[in-house]
Amino acid sequence: MSFVLETTEIDLGDTPIENIFINDFMPMADGTYVKVYLLGFKFAHDRDSNIEVNNETIAKHLNIPLSDVLHAWDFWEDKGIIEKISKEDGNEYDYEVKFLSLKQLCIKNNYKKISFVMNEEAVSKGYVCSEKDLIEANRIETINKMFNSIDYTMRRQLVPNEKKKVLEWMYNYNMDPDMIVKAFFYAIEKKGIRRINYVEGIIRNWYDSGITNVEALQQEMKKNDEKYYRYMRIMEYLGYGKKSPTEGQMKVIDKWFDEYGFSLDIVLKACENTNKTSNPSINYIDGILSSWYTKDIKNVDEIEEKDKKPEKIHPNENREYSKATSKPVKTRFHNFEQRSSKYTSDELEEIARRKREEYYSKAKGE
Incomplete structure (x- = not known):
């Protein structure tokens, strides 16, 4: 059963x-x-x-x-x-x-939010980060990575009071660490301003516009800041995630659009080739796009037609081709006229018989 x-x-x-x-x-x-x-x-x-x-x-x-x-x-x-x-x-x-x-x-406690302890005054003014909160936040891997990324973008380390402000932004504006990093990058690399208050202004504007995640930020940048949107999309395609491009990488990316005149579609098509390598990089993509530029590829549709690899000739086919096309080299021996071509086979046999008999006769006489 x-x-x-x-x-x-x-x-x-x-x-x-x-x-x-x-x-x-x-x-x-x-x-x-x-x-x-x-x-x-x-x-x-x-x-x-x-x-x-x-x-x-x-x-x-x-x-x-x-x-x-x-x-x-x-x-x-x-x-x-x-x-x-x-x-x-x-x-x-x-x-x-x-x-x-x-x-x-x-x-x-592998996933742990910052414990926000707020008194009545803090409720009315918004969250105020304490020393204890800062210590606890630094123990969280994602927060620690965020501070390291900001330090790299700022070209200096944030002081404790600045770190407290950053944590306050995360809570008061409901911002993910990735968004905080991108706000610093946008302020410094795009606007050339390193003031903490200016970065807070950017975050506040994003919050007021309902932009609280990376996907919404991409859509906003696509409409209002095409160059920054390109950086975000390319870094994402290459698997860098939230990491912002360096100054050198931005120069290379700008070359693809300003000098080569490529569209974002063709650049992202080149980025798809990173599946063939375990270590994708901006330089790797630059090599592909530079090759396409020299081949006068203008759009995605022309890639398959103009970026063909040369066909390999099979070794046997190569030998046959050489035999068919190579001209024989003549030497002075080719100009020699053979006397045997004047006689028939019977006449040649008779001549050979007489030669043998002459040879034997001379041998006996000696």
């Missing part, structure tokens, strides 16, 4: 998503990254051994490039809510994704 449940042809199941993800992680992420996480979580929850799922499956299901899927897992791993478990085959792009329990992370 056995018990069997009928399975439905249509997937009518449920996938439980923790509210911590919806409330705390989803607002800070790009929409594509959220889709990848949810679909991957759904496949993990199904636990159907008959279904084989990998990154290519997710890319096809969502109709997005494979690079977007890989970037999504890098993003969620950086946030500490998944683990990438490498396989024994040594392929760094072939790995298992382990979804961590967000409730358990809260219990273990």
Whole structure:
């Protein structure tokens, strides 16, 4: 005797998503990254051994490039809510994704928000960061990375009071660390202003405009600041995530648009070739685009036509080609007229017989 449940042809199941993800992680992420996480979580929850799922499956299901899927897992791993478990085959792009329990992370303090203790005065004026809050914040990996990125952009280290202000912005303006880093980059690299108050003004404007995540910022920059939008999209395509380009990288990127006259579509097409290398970089893309520029490629449609690799000739075909096309080299021996061509085969045989007889006669006489 056995018990069997009928399975439905249509997937009518449920996938439980923790509210911590919806409330705390989803607002800070790009929409594509959220889709990848949810679909991957759904496949993990199904636990159907008959279904084989990998990154290519997710890319096809969502109709997005494979690079977007890989970037999504890098993003969620950086946030500490998944683990990438490498396989024994040594392929760094072939790995298992382990979804961590967000409730358990809260219990273990692996994911820990800054504890904001506010008195009545602070409630009316907004959050004011204390020394204790600053110490606790520095223990959080994402906050620590944010301060390091800001120090690099500022070309100096922030002093404690400046760090307190940054933490206050995060709470009062509901800003993700990535947004804070991008505000500093925009103020310094785009506007040439290094004042902390100016950066706060940028963040306040973004907050008032409802721009509180990177995806919304990209859309805003696409409309109002095309050059900064290019930087963001290219760095994202190359897998740098929230990292801002250096001054040298910006000069190279500007060359692609100002000197070469390429569109963003053709530059992003070149960035797709980073899947073929384990160490993508701006210089790698520059080599591709410089080659396309010399071949007078103007748009994406001309890439396949003008960027063809020379066909290789098979070794055997090469030898046959050489035999057919090479001219024989003549020497003085080719000008020698052979006397044997004047006689028939019988006459030649008779001459040879007489020569033999003469030879034997001379031998006996000696």
